[in-house]
Amino acid sequence: xxxxxxxxxxxxxxxxxxxxxxxxxxxxxxxxxxxxxxxxxxxxxxxxxxxxxxxxxxxxxxxxxxxxxxxxxxxxxxxxxxxxxxxxxxxxxxxxxxxxxxxxxxxxxxxx
Amino acid sequence: xxxxxxxxxxxxxxxxxxxxxxxxxxxxxxxxxxxxxxxxxxxxxxxxxxxxxxxxxxxxxxxxxxxxxxxxxxxxxxxxxxxxxxxxxxxxxxxxxxxxxxxxxxxxx
Numbered sequence: 001x002x003x004x005x006x007x008x009x010x011x012x013x014x015x016x017x018x019x020x021x022x023x024x025x026x027x028x029x030x031x032x033x034x035x036x037x038x039x040x041x042x043x044x045x046x047x048x049x050x051x052x053x054x055x056x057x058x059x060x061x062x063x064x065x066x067x068x069x070x071x072x073x074x075x076x077x078x079x080x081x082x083x084x085x086x087x088x089x090x091x092x093x094x095x096x097x098x099x100x101x102x103x104x105x106x107x108x109x110x111x112x
Numbered sequence: 113x114x115x116x117x118x119x120x121x122x123x124x125x126x127x128x129x130x131x132x133x134x135x136x137x138x139x140x141x142x143x144x145x146x147x148x149x150x151x152x153x154x155x156x157x158x159x160x161x162x163x164x165x166x167x168x169x170x171x172x173x174x175x176x177x178x179x180x181x182x183x184x185x186x187x188x189x190x191x192x193x194x195x196x197x198x199x200x201x202x203x204x205x206x207x208x209x210x211x212x213x214x215x216x217x218x219x220x221x
Contacts, residue, residue, distance in 0.1 A: 042116065042199070042211035043155070058208070090154060100145070101209065103154035 003027065004104035006091050012110045013081050021076045021107050023091030031094045032074040033101065034058075034066060036087040043090065049074055081111045114138045116212035118200050123218045124190055132185045132198050132215045140205025146174050146185045147199040149214065155199055158185070187217075195219045 004025045013019050025032065034046040035058075045058030049068040063085060065077045074093075078085055088108050092101040115137045124130040136144070143162040147155035161167055161176035161183060173186040185198055197214040204210055 040213060042213045043201075043209075044211075045208065048208075098143070098160055099203065099207065100157050100160060102157065105154050 004091055004093055004102060006089075006104040006107050008107060009105070010108040010110075012112065013078075015082055015111055016080050019078045019081055019109070021078075021089055021091075021109070023074045023076070023104055024072050025074075025091075025093045025104075026072065027093060027095070027102070028071060029093035029095055029102075030071065031096075031099070032068065033092045033094070034064070034074070034076045035090045035092065036060065036085075037090060037106075038087050046076065046089075081109075083111045085109065086111045114204065114210045116200055116202060116210055118198075118212040118215045120213070121216045121218065123220060124187075126190055126192060126219055126221050128190050129186065129188050130190060130217065132187070132200075132217065134183045134185070134200035134212060136181050136183070136200070136202045136210070136212075138202045138204045138210055141178060142203040142205065142207055144174075144176055144183050145201045145203070145209070146183075147201065149197045149199055151196070158198075190219050192219050192221070 007022045030051045033048045035043040047066040049055045052071045090106045091104040094101045117135045146158040149155040159174040166175045171188045176183045197216045199214045200212040201209045
């Protein structure tokens with residue numbers, strides 16, 4: 001693995017189903033983030049984690065949960081998906097120097 | 113509230129120069145970032161400014177004026193591969209990144 005990986009690449013999901021988006025990084029970055037990106041809007045922060053074992057809420061956390069059991073993994077769970085959660089989801093991690101964020105390839109999620 | 117403004121779309125000609133502006137109003141300032149995002153791909157880091165002035169990186173330069181809440185990204189010798197969206201983001205007093213909606217740059221031959 002080099003950088004950040006996300007899985008799945010894309011998914012179509014029925015409303016009401018539970019879904020976990022996976023994110024793994026191998027850069028040993030302490031901080032990790034989940035964003036959603038919708039057409040015409042900027043990236044919006046869902047949840048973040050400054051270090052393993054801690055998480056925080058971003059701008060649009062409702063309907064989403066995260067966990068950070070170790071440095072490398074930061075899964076995002078939709079407990080009961082709704083159509084408004086149709087979006088592209090990006091995971092990112094940042095170094096501790098300039099806090100530049102590096103992004104995974106994204107997951108395109110469609111909730112029907 | 114916090115706000116980042118960028119033009120929605122710009123068009124330029126291959127080989128020319130283009131300047132993409134970004135103005136911001138945020139609660140505190142701890143740096144400004146520019147990212148490039150090709151259609152269907154992830155954002156990739158271009159530049160970081162925390163002090164006033166110009167930072168140059170090859171064909172790309174980024175300028176910051178903190179007193180004016182203003183930055184621009186200057187792209188020289190435009191190539192077709194520069195067709196992408198350019199995202200401006202400001203790190204606020206809580207060290208969270210506030211993102212603009214992005215500027216879609218179209219390069220014509």
